[in-house]
Amino acid sequence: TFYNFPQNFWWGSAASGPQTEGRTDGDGKGDNIWDYWYQQAPEKFFNQVGPGRTSDVYQQFKSDVQLMKQTGHNSFRTSIQWSRLFPQGTGAINQQAVDFYNVYIDELIANGIEPFMNLYHFDMPLALQAKGGWRNRETVDAYSHYAETCFKLFGDRVKKWFTHNEPIVPVEGGYLYQFHYPAEVNLAHAVQVGYHETLASALAIQKYHALNLDGQIGIILNLTPSYPRDATNPADVKAARIADAFFNRSFLDPAVKGEFPADLVAILKDLAILPTYQPTDLALIKANTVDLLGINYYQPRRVKAKETPIDHTNGPMPDDFFDNYDMPGKKVNPYRGWEIYARGIYDILTNVRENYGNLPCFISENGMGVEGEERYRNPAGQIEDDYRIEFVQDHLKYVYQALQEGSNCLGYHMWTCMDNWSWTNAYKNRYGLIAIDLDHDCQRTIKKSGYWFKQVADQNGFE
Numbered sequence: 001t002f003y004n005f006p007q008n009f010w011w012g013s014a015a016s017g018p019q020t021e022g023r024t025d026g027d028g029k030g031d032n033i034w035d036y037w038y039q040q041a042p043e044k045f046f047n048q049v050g051p052g053r054t055s056d057v058y059q060q061f062k063s064d065v066q067l068m069k070q071t072g073h074n075s076f077r078t079s080i081q082w083s084r085l086f087p088q089g090t091g092a093i094n095q096q097a098v099d100f101y102n103v104y105i106d107e108l109i110a111n112g113i114e115p116f117m118n119l120y121h122f123d124m125p126l127a128l129q130a131k132g133g134w135r136n137r138e139t140v141d142a143y144s145h146y147a148e149t150c151f152k153l154f155g156d157r158v159k160k161w162f163t164h165n166e167p168i169v170p171v172e173g174g175y176l177y178q179f180h181y182p183a184e185v186n187l188a189h190a191v192q193v194g195y196h197e198t199l200a201s202a203l204a205i206q207k208y209h210a211l212n213l214d215g216q217i218g219i220i221l222n223l224t225p226s227y228p229r230d231a232t233n234p235a236d237v238k239a240a241r242i243a244d245a246f247f248n249r250s251f252l253d254p255a256v257k258g259e260f261p262a263d264l265v266a267i268l269k270d271l272a273i274l275p276t277y278q279p280t281d282l283a284l285i286k287a288n289t290v291d292l293l294g295i296n297y298y299q300p301r302r303v304k305a306k307e308t309p310i311d312h313t314n315g316p317m318p319d320d321f322f323d324n325y326d327m328p329g330k331k332v333n334p335y336r337g338w339e340i341y342a343r344g345i346y347d348i349l350t351n352v353r354e355n356y357g358n359l360p361c362f363i364s365e366n367g368m369g370v371e372g373e374e375r376y377r378n379p380a381g382q383i384e385d386d387y388r389i390e391f392v393q394d395h396l397k398y399v400y401q402a403l404q405e406g407s408n409c410l411g412y413h414m415w416t417c418m419d420n421w422s423w424t425n426a427y428k429n430r431y432g433l434i435a436i437d438l439d440h441d442c443q444r445t446i447k448k449s450g451y452w453f454k455q456v457a458d459q460n461g462f463e
């Protein structure tokens, strides 16, 4: 069979400002929490490589756009760095940032690549974090001003906007499992942070629509289908449902339906940790839902009824309600420890079609991080990443199946365009269609998967 995708399907990749641009001295960027955390605790970062050492897109974007063309992109997502545009998070604007994003956006468009722009990719400006970050309602106002400024500056050309990338991740990383700054363990704080992210998203959507800019605004969520160990065991099913409420529906429901999931609200009420809110907020969230949903998919979540004793050390945790289930025989990416389960992408798209009004959506990230890819470099200098081609093909077949059944999936973006710096893992795992050589001015070479992807995009499908 030839897997033929719909006309005008979006083929491309995703990246983020903080992971690719590079700081560059004298450009006026303010610190964000990653700059700060690295200064405080470099040992937390793989090989002690921090956010200053990136693929240097700030300098090299023009030739990078040519590489995107050579790898079949008709669209590409990155993010504006809040702390580049507003070095203090609010207040004075940095004109050099405006200039940079202007030329970057124009270069993409001039080369036939539609820019998709995300506003927040884990990069809280330090000056705002110093006042509590997302825990503080003032951050919501600062964000809404930042978002509106971006729409006014770039919205004449950028027609696809996203309020957040994976808003659950700063909640989990910063306030539950300690892989983002401020690395607390406090469910009440986590809930407040998540609530403010959702409120900020609704406010940005309101501002965007009010400007009548003839584009769409959405949110990008990492959805992890939550599978019970035994689908015939009610306790397992219940556990999986609770995990789904905490990690998927917590953001998906307010973003698409304008309402928080009742079962999650009941749990938080029971624990007396509902967030602080203003009475008018809920109507605002109800009235300002997304036009478009970006779905990042890497792995499912396998869950069983709680069997291990509840750990009370840090107060309540989502983990009090379920145990993760280590399914025997599952396929795992050994470098990241994430299960590889291509069918999950079909289950998500089907869920969106059946339970979320078949909202327009697209796969906004999917990919495979591999350590030590240099060993696959052939004598001609190309990295032969057949495992990545197989991974993408497996997932695309399930996207195709969902499309056949009526899914409104509009595109597929890989994580990522070129190997990039990734939070505390830095350069350990490489995800790109294009390799970079960190020791030689980040020299770029297209991987085998990059050429393969170009062929798929050109043919709008594959055999």
Ligand code: BGP
Binding pocket: 016, 019, 165, 166, 169, 222, 296, 336, 365, 369, 415, 422, 423, 425, 429
């Ligand atoms: C997603 C993020 C990306 C990127 C990717 C790969 O969660 O949106 O920023 O990091 O995952 O993850 P990692 O680099 O941690 O393996």
